[in-house]
Amino acid sequence: MNMRERFPLGKVPSKVLSEVLFRYLGQRDESVILGPQLGEDAAVIKLDEGYLVVSTDPITAAEREIGWLAVHISANDVAVTGARPRWFLSSILLSEDIDLLNIKHISKQIGEAAKSLGIAVIGGHTEITPGLQKHIVVGMAMGLTDRYITSSGARPGDKIIQSKGIGFEGISILASAYEAYLQKKLQKSTISEAKKLREKISVVREALALADHDWLTAMHDPTEGGLFLGLHELADASKTGLKIYRDKIIITEPVRRVCEVLKVDVFSLLSSGTLLASVHPRCVDEALGFLSATGEKCAVIGEMLSDSEERVLVDSTGGRKPLPKPVEDAIWKLIEE
Known part of the structure; x- marks a missing residue:
């Protein structure tokens, strides 16, 4: 590793964590x-x-x-x-x-x-x-x-559930920071809805609704790097692959509209407020029922695969391509411009 290498804003790359930071953890306990x-x-x-x-x-x-x-x-x-x-x-x-x-x-x-x-x-x-x-x-x-859950417990065949939507944290920040510009492009009601997404960034209620059930194998909270990086982090931790269905991903209208105007990639945008959960395939309906009871939208967006190198995004026609892995959050790219 080049010790003079420079990095983009945001999270340090996983290779740096593994090869540098994780080597210096003090006393074993x-x-x-x-x-x-x-x-x-x-x-x-x-x-x-x-x-x-x-x-x-x-x-x-x-x-x-x-x-x-x-x-x-x-x-x-x-x-x-x-x-x-x-x-x-x-x-x-x-x-x-x-x-x-x-x-x-x-x-x-x-x-x-x-x-x-x-x-x-x-x-x-x-x-x-x-x-x-x-x-x-x-x-x-x-x-x-009394029972903890990790991101590393997902198994091949598990279904991946997403709650609410994506990009809530990032859009709430951008809607405030770029409000004057957005007012020239969008209705005030859309901007107002986007700003109010700050109130939806907690996943505590949804996570605790699932936490005590044996069919839950892993949970993850995608933040910086958005949904796509969060999915890769889940797969990295569990040493599995991924198959994600693009059209199953929940994207709310205010998020979609603001991203279009600001030309921001919604899939790599700060996504606190989104819960990712992997569950046993036979118990998907039960898991969806518990999440729906919290009053939030939820959907099965994919599944875990056995080959850790196979991480694919499937479009509406069945076409497959590698699942993008963001190296920088979309919000930093916008700030740098």
């Missing part, structure tokens, strides 16, 4: 049941009774909703690992032009998001950081469970 691994959303620690699930994520692409997003993104990772999120900490790094009004705004967002999920904010750190061009919030959520 037998209570760590699930540590850093490709495709996994959280760490799992064995307690005397049950398991502690912990996850952390930074909010770097958004500005107006960073407090709200910080809670939900970390809570989602805990929930898809099978635990109900209970506690939250944050490191809030503020640019030098911050004022008291904005500090209150970020703090209020964190408090409201936590309260909506029944989470207690138990600590953190806040500072004015030199050199920052915009604020960053790093969230950490924790929860307890």
Whole structure:
């Protein structure tokens, strides 16, 4: 590996994680049941009774909703690992032009998001950081469970279920950041619906609706890199292949319209709010029933394959092509232009 290699914005490539970061993990601890691994959303620690699930994520692409997003993104990772999120900490790094009004705004967002999920904010750190061009919030959520779920449990033949839609997080950010431009192209109602998708980025309810069932083999929360990268992460973790049906993927109209106007690839756009679950093929209807009972749309969009090298996207005519694997989230590409 070239140690002088430069990388695109966003997630560090999986090869760098495997060959560099994962080599330096400190002291081995037998209570760590699930540590850093490709495709996994959280760490799992064995307690005397049950398991502690912990996850952390930074909010770097958004500005107006960073407090709200910080809670939900970390809570989602805990929930898809099978635990109900209970506690939250944050490191809030503020640019030098911050004022008291904005500090209150970020703090209020964190408090409201936590309260909506029944989470207690138990600590953190806040500072004015030199050199920052915009604020960053790093969230950490924790929860307890008696049975944990991983992204690595999917098996060949399992069906892949998607909930809600895709691109919710990315579209809610872009609809606010590019509102003036979008108003020239779209109806105000469409922009308003797109902005309100911030309220749909939690998958806690859907994940917990499935978590206790034996027919559930894996869950994953596709975030940066969108649906397609999330699917690859699920397959990487489970060492399987994928067959995905393009026309089965749920895409809501506000997401579709904003992506068309901004020329953004919806399949590689920040997709917090989407739940991916792999389930035993004989129990698909039961899983869909539990998800539908939460009030959200859901659909079977594909299946896991035995050959880990076979990852295909099938179109409406039956045509097949390799499933694209994004190297950079669509939101970063737009920001860089």
